[in-house]
Amino acid sequence: MDRHITLGEFIIENQKDFPYAKGELSALLSSIRLAGKVVNQQINKAGLAEILGKAGKENVQGETQAKLDIMANEVFISTLKNRGEICGLASEELEDFLAFDEDMHKDAKYVVLIDPLDGSSNIDVDITVGTIFSIYRRKSEPGTKVTMEDFLQPGDKQIAAGYLIYGTSTILVYTTGNGVNGFTFDPGIGSFFLSHPQMKFPEKGNIYSVNEGNYVHFPAGVKKYIKWVQQIDENDGRPFTSRYTGSLVADFHRNMLLGGIYLYPQGTTSPNGKLRLLYECNPMAFLTEQAGGKASDGFRRILELQPEELHERVPFFCGNKEMVEKAEDFLKTSG
Numbered sequence: 464m465d466r467h468i469t470l471g472e473f474i475i476e477n478q479k480d481f482p483y484a485k486g487e488l489s490a491l492l493s494s495i496r497l498a499g500k501v502v503n504q505q506i507n508k509a510g511l512a513e514i515l516g517k518a519g520k521e522n523v524q525g526e527t528q529a530k531l532d533i534m535a536n537e538v539f540i541s542t543l544k545n546r547g548e549i550c551g552l553a554s555e556e557l558e559d560f561l562a563f564d565e566d567m568h569k570d571a572k573y574v575v576l577i578d579p580l581d582g583s584s585n586i587d588v589d590i591t592v593g594t595i596f597s598i599y600r601r602k603s604e605p606g607t608k609v610t611m612e613d614f615l616q617p618g619d620k621q622i623a624a625g626y627l628i629y630g631t632s633t634i635l636v637y638t639t640g641n642g643v644n645g646f647t648f649d650p651g652i653g654s655f656f657l658s659h660p661q662m663k664f665p666e667k668g669n670i671y672s673v674n675e676g677n678y679v680h681f682p683a684g685v686k687k688y689i690k691w692v693q694q695i696d697e698n699d700g701r702p703f704t705s706r707y708t709g710s711l712v713a714d715f716h717r718n719m720l721l722g723g724i725y726l727y728p729q730g731t732t733s734p735n736g737k738l739r740l741l742y743e744c745n746p747m748a749f750l751t752e753q754a755g756g757k758a759s760d761g762f763r764r765i766l767e768l769q770p771e772e773l774h775e776r777v778p779f780f781c782g783n784k785e786m787v788e789k790a791e792d793f794l795k796t797s798g
């Protein structure tokens with residue numbers, strides 16, 4: 464594959480994977496690319512543009528929103544709404560889903576779910592953050608009003624998912640069920656170019672990403688797993704290395720490149736963990752499986768979970784298959 468192919472060319476070239484999409488999915492992915500460029504440009508100059516700091520408003524998660532959370536949310540909503548490819552959108556920053564029912568949307572087949580700015584705690588301190596997106600075909604008939612059922616679909620019904628990582632370079636990584644590909648943004652040219660074709664978790668991993676500050680609240684099985692990764696064993700390269708940035712996108716991206724596991728378990732203070740099934744776990748689980756890894760809530764495959772609510776949280780374990788299975792074994796035996 465030509466490494467210098469642009470994202471736009473790659474999307475068109477792979478349109479054949481979606482004969483029923485008639486180009487709409489390509490147009491939708493292109494809209495996400497555009498919104499990503501706008502958010503990237505804003506983030507890069509955040510300190511100069513008076514958009515650092517809190518906006519003083521609380522979101523449905525009970526978190527005080529950052530100005531950049533609101534900026535990114537508005538950019539993605541306006542960019543996607545003004546292009547007619549989708550009939551509805553749900554965002555981690557909004558209580559309810561948005562139904563787009565102007566004429567230009569009535570025949571649209573897709574809904575999008577977004578975490579406009581992942582890693583909110585890192586925004587003001589210039590550490591890598593990201594945007595996560597997930598795309599589904601609607602279940603309701605085109606021409607009718609979009610419904611909650613269109614959003615509460617199991618992750619294995621996703622037709623595309625991905626993230627933008629705003630780090631040392633800006634990269635858009637996505638899957639449509641035919642592997643995972645990453646595209647690096649060249650600010651000089653203003654385009655994304657294929658830089659990471661067919662991304663796969665390496666055979667072995669030795670990185671674990673978890674907020675150990677919550678250790679006392681973790682279930683016994685998770686505590687035992689963390690102690691196990693910290694023991695010496697030359698055969699499998701333990702102790703493993705601890706790396707945790709506070710941004711799921713950044714930890715996931717590193718672990719997919721170098722081999723590792725990310726876990727945000729349940730705890731005594733957060734019985735369902737912290738991460739949102741629809742906006743964070745489902746899209747990252749789709750990417751994980753497409754890259755040869757595994758994603759579960761410690762017991763069940765994330766992509767088979769039937770969502771009940773827009774903002775439900777689930778415990779999340781994702782990364783190298785072997786590492787996730789080891790963590791699951793400890794949970795199964797020690798609870």
Ligand SMILES: O=P(O)(O)OC[C@H]1O[C@](O)(COP(=O)(O)O)[C@@H](O)[C@@H]1O
Pocket residue numbers: 526555578580581582583584674709710711712737738
């Ligand atoms: O600060 P904690 O509790 O470790 O949580 C950090 C985790 O929460 C997240 O920030 C998700 O929440 P946001 O989408 O609100 O940023 C993840 O990116 C990150 O891995």
